[in-house]
Each structure stands twice: as structure tokens, then as C-alpha cells.
Amino acid sequence: MVLIWRLRVVLQLLCFSLLLIAIVFLANGEFRGKEISQKPVIKEIKAPVDGSEPKNDDISKAYLRWKIDKKELIDAKSRIYLLEQKVKSLEAKLPKPYPHVKFLSYRAKKRILVTGGAGFVGSHLVDRLIMQGHEVIVVDNFFTGSKRNVDHWVGHENFEIIHQDIVNPLYIEVDEIYHLASPASPPHYMYNPVKTIKTNTIGTINMLALAKRVGAKILIASTSEVYGDPEIHPQPESYWGHVNPIGPRSCYDEGKRVSESLAFAYAKHYHVAVRIARIFNTYGPRMHMDDGRVVSNFILQALRNKTITVYGHGNQTRSFQYVTDLIDGLVALMASNYTHPVNLGNPVEYSIMEFAVYIKKLVGRNNPIGSTEAVEDDPQRRKPDITIARKTLKWEPKVPLEEGLMKTIDYFREELARSLNEGYT
Numbered sequence: 001m002v003l004i005w006r007l008r009v010v011l012q013l014l015c016f017s018l019l020l021i022a023i024v025f026l027a028n029g030e031f032r033g034k035e036i037s038q039k040p041v042i043k044e045i046k047a048p049v050d051g052s053e054p055k056n057d058d059i060s061k062a063y064l065r066w067k068i069d070k071k072e073l074i075d076a077k078s079r080i081y082l083l084e085q086k087v088k089s090l091e092a093k094l095p096k097p098y099p100h101v102k103f104l105s106y107r108a109k110k111r112i113l114v115t116g117g118a119g120f121v122g123s124h125l126v127d128r129l130i131m132q133g134h135e136v137i138v139v140d141n142f143f144t145g146s147k148r149n150v151d152h153w154v155g156h157e158n159f160e161i162i163h164q165d166i167v168n169p170l171y172i173e174v175d176e177i178y179h180l181a182s183p184a185s186p187p188h189y190m191y192n193p194v195k196t197i198k199t200n201t202i203g204t205i206n207m208l209a210l211a212k213r214v215g216a217k218i219l220i221a222s223t224s225e226v227y228g229d230p231e232i233h234p235q236p237e238s239y240w241g242h243v244n245p246i247g248p249r250s251c252y253d254e255g256k257r258v259s260e261s262l263a264f265a266y267a268k269h270y271h272v273a274v275r276i277a278r279i280f281n282t283y284g285p286r287m288h289m290d291d292g293r294v295v296s297n298f299i300l301q302a303l304r305n306k307t308i309t310v311y312g313h314g315n316q317t318r319s320f321q322y323v324t325d326l327i328d329g330l331v332a333l334m335a336s337n338y339t340h341p342v343n344l345g346n347p348v349e350y351s352i353m354e355f356a357v358y359i360k361k362l363v364g365r366n367n368p369i370g371s372t373e374a375v376e377d378d379p380q381r382r383k384p385d386i387t388i389a390r391k392t393l394k395w396e397p398k399v400p401l402e403e404g405l406m407k408t409i410d411y412f413r414e415e416l417a418r419s420l421n422e423g424y425t
């Protein structure tokens with residue numbers, strides 16, 4: 001009896017468990033069915049893992065539709081990308097608005113010739129003069145200058161550009177001449193020394209003769225290199241210099257010294273109004289990528305993660321002025337009555353080794369600094385005495401080295417990206 005009762009209880013428990021399993025199974029199936037019907041069919045259909053098309057007709061149609069939609073989307077995206085690129089290149093060709101130009105009356109407005117106006121310093125001077133409201137004529141042979149430096153003025157009524165080498169005479173009417181044309185970087189001026197001498201002698205005679213003919217005031221861009229490897233430090237304008245007349249730098253040093261002599265001769269004998277600026281090391285945006293001078297070399301080497309090349313021991317010194325300070329000085333000198341040479345430079349002096357470390361820090365890289373062979377006749381110390389500029393022009397440099405260098409580093413970073421985009425190396 002007890003056995004039969006136990007068997008009944010076991011059977012009842014078994015039936016109850018089976019019933020529970022069936023309920024859970026059915027409930028689960030119903031729930032999953034709902035989920036499928038709530039989702040869009042297209043999202044639920046997946047390609048069979050073996051790569052074959054799904055069997056069911058409806059499913060394969062939906063699958064096909066999904067594949068077409070996906071392809072159309074990819075096509076549309078690539079067409080949009082191409083269109084965006086075209087719009088960008090067209091936008092780049094559209095004329096940009098000119099920088100703000102002051103209006104000057106007919107009497108106040110001058111016609112100003114800038115020789116070498118497409119170069120590094122020249123183009124910054126052109127900007128300043130046009131923005132002041134003057135009419136500017138640029139003459140350049142584009143040896144070291146670039147059309148891109150003055151591109152933003154092309155078509156402006158106050159701007160004109162003439163492709164000419166000033167070794168050939170020029171016949172135009174102007175009120176003032178800033179004579180800047182000459183390569184200024186040692187590798188550039190040494191590239192063709194005879195040409196450098198011609199530019200600074202025949203070219204300067206042509207410009208002084210033009211000034212004489214039309215009664216224009218002329219400013220001659222001379223250089224701190226007229227002091228050679230100086231025995232006096234810092235260098236005042238009264239110092240006559242220490243130049244090797246037959247050394248590799250003489251084409252520039254002596255060329256500029258002749259330029260100054262010519263200016264004085266024209267002033268004395270023909271009463272031409274001359275101004276002479278002795279320009280010390282200057283840096284800033286628009287320096288040529290292949291300029292070869294220390295600022296551009298060190299920045300580009302740091303940006304390219306290459307060894308910074310210090311020529312010789314690195315104890316030689318230089319003082320660096322930012323280009324806009326120089327432009328202030330040039331414009332003030334032209335406006336003044338001072339007819340003797342004036343030093344324009346920043347009197348803060350650095351050794352070249354210190355300068356290399358500083359550039360490395362500002363660029364934020366950890367590339368090595370290496371010493372290479374010293375340069376022949378490299379001036380060992382250079383620092384301007386700017387007492388005359390302070391007194392007569394009320395001028396002194398304003399831009400601190402760090403601020404100027406950061407702007408220059410940004411400029412070279414962009415130039416580097418541009419040259420890589422355009423396929424240059």
C-alpha cells in the first residue's frame with residue numbers, strides 16, 4: 001500500500017515538472033517571435049555563414065535590397081567627398097578680400113618703389129606701405145623672392161608688380177625708393193658671387209640714378225656684415241669694420257660697402273636724399289624654406305626631427321630681430337632727416353649653441369644638436385649698438401624673441417604641411 005502511494009507521489013511530481021518545463025518553453029518561444037516581428041525585416045536578415053544566398057525568396061529579396069542600399073550609401077559618400085574636394089579647390093581660387101587699406105588724399109598718397117618687394121623683408125614692407133594707403137610698385141627678379149609673398153595684393157589698385165632684374169635700368173616715376181633687392185642669406189649670396197656684386201653695385205647705381213632723375217628719396221638696405229668679423233663690441237655705426245676683401249663673404253660685405261659709398265657719393269654730388277639702414281639678423285614668417293640662415297635651418301631641422309647643425313663650436317653670437325620691428329625701423333628712417341647709416345637690430349645677444357637649445361625647446365622636440373665644420377670668415381660676435389636709432393628715430397625693437405619665434409615656427413609648420421601636400425620633399 002505504502003509502495004503504491006509513494007509511486008503515485010513520484011508520478012505526480014514528474015507530471016508537474018514536465019508541465020512547468022512546457023510552460024517555460026512556450027513562453028520563451030512566444031517572446032522571441034514578438035522580437036522578430038518588431039524589428040525591420042531587413043535588419044534581421046544576415047548573410048549565411050557559408051557565403052551562400054538565403055534560401056527563402058522573401059528573405060533573399062530583402063537581402064538583395066539591403067546590399068543595394070549599402071552600396072548606394074557608399075557610392076554617395078564617395079561622391080560627396082569628391083564634391084567637397086572640388087568645392088575646396090574652387091574656394092582656394094576665389095579672390096580673398098584684401099587686407100584693410102587706409103584712404104589717403106591725393107596729396108598725402110605716395111608712389112613707392114620697393115626693389116626686392118617679393119622677398120622676405122620686402123613683402124612685409126609692401127604690406128605696411130599699402131595698408132598705410134600708399135601706392136606700391138614691386139620690382140623683383142624672383143631669385144629669392146616669391147610671388148606668393150605678395151599674392152594677396154594682386155589686382156589691388158594700389159599694387160603693381162614688375163618682373164625685372166635691377167641690374168637693368170628702370171624708368172618709372174616714384175616719390176620714394178626702398179632698395180632691398182639682393183640675396184641676403186650667406187648660401188644664396190655665395191651661390192653666384194659675381195651676380196651678388198653686380199646687384200649691389202650696378203643695381204644700386206641704377207636705383208640711385210632713378211632717384212636722382214625723378215627727385216625721389218631713396219633708402220639703401222645695407223647690413224651688419226659691413227662690420228665683418230668685428231673687433232669692437234657691440235658695433236656702433238662709427239666702427240669701420242673688419243672685412244676680408246677676398247673672402248667668400250666679400251661679394252656681399254664689400255658689395256654692401258660699395259652700396260653705402262655710392263649712396264654717399266650721390267648724396268654729396270647730386271643732392272639725392274639718401275637713407276642707409278644697416279640691418280642686423282632678422283627672422284619671421286615668409287623666410288624661404290631653403291633660406292639657409294640659422295633661424296630657418298634650426299626650426300626646420302627641429303620640425304623634421306633631424307640633427308640641429310651648429311657650424312663650428314657654437315660660441316659665436318648673433319642678435320635676432322623680428323621682421324615687423326625691422327619694418328617699423330625702415331619706415332621711421334625713411335621719414336626722418338637722418339642721412340648717415342643707422343643700425344637696425346635687436347641688441348639681445350645669444351650664442352648659436354644657446355639658440356639651438358632654445359629653438360629645440362620651443363618646437364618641443366628632442367632631436368640631437370650636432371657640430372659641423374666652422375664656416376670660413378664667420379663673424380664671431382655681433383650685437384648692434386642702437387643708440388642712434390633710439391635717439392633719432394625713437395625706435396627700438398618691441399617683439400620678444402619667444403613671441404617672434406613662435407610665430408615663425410607656426411609659419412614653417414604650415415609651409416612644411418603645404419609642401420608635403422603638394423608633393424615637394
Ligand SMILES: O=c1ccn([C@@H]2O[C@H](COP(=O)(O)OP(=O)(O)O[C@H]3OC[C@@H](O)[C@H](O)[C@H]3O)[C@@H](O)[C@H]2O)c(=O)[nH]1
Pocket residue numbers: 184185186222223224225279280281282292293294295297298309310311312316318352375378379
Ligand atoms: O645651420 C646653420 C646656419 C647658420 N649657423 C651659424 O649661425 C650664425 C648666423 O648665421 P646666418 O647664416 O643666419 O647669418 P649671418 O649672421 O652669418 O649672416 C647674416 O647677417 C646679417 C644679414 O645682413 C644677413 O641676413 C646675413 O648675411 C653663423 O655663425 C652661422 O655659422 C649655424 O650654426 N647653423
